[in-house]
Amino acid sequence: MSAERIVVDPITRIEGHLRIEAQTDDAGHITHAYSSGTMVRGIETILKGRDPRDAWAFTQRICGVCTLVHGIASVRSIEHALSYDIPHNAQLIRNLMIGAQYVVDHVMHFYHLHALDWVDVVSALKADPQATATLAQSLSNYPRSSAGYFSDVQKRIKNFVESGQLGIFANGYWGHPAYRLPPEANLMAVAHYLDALAWQREAAKLHAILGGKNPHPNFLVGGAPTPISAAQGGAGATALNDVGLEQIRNIIAQMQSFVDQVYIPDTLAIASFYKDWFERGEGVGNFLTCGDFPSGPGFDPATFAIPAGAILDRDLSTLHPVDFENPAEVQEFIAHSWYDYSVGKAQGLHPYQGETELNYTGPTPPYKHLDVDQAYSWMKSPRWRGKVMEVGPLARVLVLYAGGHEPTRELANMALGKLELPLEAMFSTMGRTAARTLESKLIADMMMGWYNELVANIRAGDLKVHNDALWDPSTWPRQAKGVGIMEAPRGALLHYSVIENGTLSNYQAVVPSTWNAGPMDAQGQFGPYEAALMHNHQLAIKDQPLEILRTIHSFDPCIACAVHMVDPDGNELVKVKVR
Template identity: 75%
Template sequence: MSADRIVVDPVTRIEGHLRIEAETDNENRITSAYSSGTMVRGLEIVMKGRDPRDAWAFAQRICGVCTLVHGVASIRSVENALDYPIPQNAQLIRNLMSGAQYIHDHVMHFYHLHALDWVDVVSALKADPKATSELAQSISKYRNSSPGYFSDVQTKVKNLVESGQLGIFANAYWGHPEYKLPPEANLMAVAHYLDALAWQRDVAKLQAVFGGKNPHPNFVVGGAPTAFSGGPTGNGQTTMNDLGMSIVRDAIIQMQEFVDEVYVPDTLAIASFYKDWFERGEGVGNFLTCGDFPAEGHGDPSSYLIPSGVILDRDLSTIHPLDLTDPEQVQEFVSSSWYDYEDGKDVGLHPWDGETTLNYTGPKAPYKFLDVENDYSWVKSPRWRGKPMEVGPLARVLMLYASGHEPTKELATMALTQLDLPITAMFSTMGRTAARTLETKIIADNMMTWYDNLMANLVTGDLSTFNEDLWHPKSWPKQAKGVGYMEAPRGALTHFTVIEDGKLSNYQAVVPTTWNAGPRDAEGQPGPYEAALMDNHQMYDVNQPLEILRTIHSFDPCLACAVHMVGPDGEKGVTVKIT
């Protein structure tokens, strides 16, 4: 660890491989930061020449966490290219599956990936279980709040510590002076960490009911692969029946209860001890959403729960329109990335014209530092009209707030009033974390509406979930272009397809972490990760870079999505065939 350049590699508690390098001054303030995706995927190359109807099955394998959302984005790109409408039931099923992905993913992120940046597990050993119970009952009516319950959790942690095998709690900076929670709050959070592990097993059943399995649930271009029987079939789950819908309803109730009684109260309680983190980690100040959760099967943007648009320079009074098909609006740059473009590294390409030409020019392993004056990442740098954009929960909550969505305004006002903070406090590391919690509550509150609407359709006899009108390639145009977009848990997700003679001739995925983790562009503009680390970060101890982890984890990185599977010499690593 260098005193003037801090290296965190790998950044753990994320999906994929991320390296952060940060330069500091003589007072340990971060003056420059660099974000590097250190693995390469090449899925765009794998896609060429394939049947567009099969693309979703490959796209899902981009990531082991966000499997569902890549499948949906891929299918939507093909449906968009072919002008292929889907039934309303199919859209409601997609909303339910995507909403469940949000809730499951955000709770897992908060407790199992991000909370340990704020919660000192070892400190929980000093807590008084009775006082912990009183604290928990003062903020929530959650059933697991008795002194005996917290005493049992404390004993589990004590046994781990005394055995010298902390297991899931190993390799953290316990005792770091920047941990500010009292022992009782730490014990409460550790207990809820363990509860969330059990909770997630049950709520994941929703994906399996509609998609046949989880992870990597099944999808289909033209709708949803769910056939409704109209009642119990008694022959397994080849079709959806009353039992399946009952499991879905129970999962939604479990989601809502945990969000309302545990996740929201815990976030506000923890945030109250870290109000200084509402003053650092802002980033670029520009935010982008592509919109999602249509109320109608045809996907009319006016029916979206989350609207699309762009917010520039923190100005919530103006929402700029977003057109993903406009090559003047959306471009990807490789000025600091290990790729080449035919017309030069400083040009920007719209994803329909995107190129995936690998060219690693970095240092040979093992190396001490990246060559940040040249190329230093496998992540590209997307821009909207030349500007870096943050995507994700904060962008969505700000977009909902700016567009006048009353439930969002009420939730944000409640949280900020309780913390005695202005709306501008959301432009921060802790604001990003709080926004993720608020949007989880918003989506959880909409889940039962989507479920009820689906049930209402079924009651009237509308069992349609698939439109086969354009399923056969002979009905397709000779050439077609499409963009499939959705709001994945980590942010705006877009898949761009070019179809020629019934096959994919180009495929590009511009994913949330590409927007957020991208390196500097041709103008020297840092990406959101880099900019956030350069906003008011003074390290207490450069050998324990807790501050870096807090801000990077607030974005919930998914580098498997952002990097573009090849061997060390560029050869194919695996051949996949569908028979």
């Protein structure tokens, strides 16, 4: 294999448009990598001059996969700016909705976006259904594990292949030498892929019950738009009553069962065939969380179920405190981004002073390669204390582990023990995938606790879900600013709002895929995607870069959250009129 630059554009099975260019040496090892978001951001400009209480409805449409996360971050930003506490019930409702997003999102990512990097669908045609049933039954007590069931799934795959219409399984690198699962494990994984499609439809109903619809459920500055009825009601009742509460309990129980019986066993089974992927794809070795899942009516970081903190240089003995309002801690850089700052491209800006001035200086599409010495992405480069930070499930699991969270330690030690791996194996491509699975177990179990607490409040007569104290804008200060923090499934999410005379004068969103997928900064520090690809990667087949997909997908990219679209000439594509 001769040295060359490999281009993967677009990266598929993600949300949004991402281009990866990887420079290889003669042996196919990746020596340099570059991450480019190929859409342009614009939501900040749309929000200027609008009522702060409406911002969530705009920001939530940033992405349909993340669905509620930008809505939550937005209302929290306004509540922080106006010192606006919400009732305990509203906090519990939000926790349940965010928790459901985690579990649904992680299951969807594993089976529908990432599993096909490890699972050879066509190989499943060679499997023995009885042997597949024996394998599945040895891993868990999941009821859909009979030989007849796997035989039916195999026939469905065979029909796809023979018709030449693989549908959702089209365009895979089937037969690639990097696939290692035996046919029976492949058949089991494909069957669970299909099961997860049906499962997530049921799990998503929790958002519809508590937020009126899904995707993009409703939210409200100051609480939750979910009236609670103490009386029993029928299925057609609009308030949350005993019927709705029982549905929520059943949905949470279904989440727990699928995670315990399918998701965790499948992750461990697949990981056991790819242990070498616990030795590559680490990247920067720095990890950041902003924290989430508060208890009580206030937004006190001391009560977060997932704490805020930073880990530097893999050192789990020290958890550094974070302050996202401090300009010395959080800045966004644009040295290699298609934006301009009034202070120049080499200097970073804190999001309260953030600017969104577009300046495309790249080649005219279509082009062969990025000019990586200049700007090459529509994403900015966030930094914490000047350092590149990875965010996401791995960061959260490591912060919980470092903080002595016993359930996390027990779960991580169990998984690593079964795989006969040290804790350091988590700093890897497969470690990110495993962390996402472990986190799903932790969050699903937390959800039942929040549900029981909500029910207890209702039984005690507490039905309050909204704080009306500051709803009148005439009571607001002339100037206010706030940051809405939340841990989205993909990582630390920060919405910064500046309010002047009752309207938004500035709004900036620093999102997980900006932290992870951003380009180099002025100091030449590579972003997490780029650094991860430069750690121990060798391509077996240059025009089938499966290895690149594995590591990039391990971050669960959501580029729509980081950038938004314009045509190559910069012309307006759509105008939204709000009546």
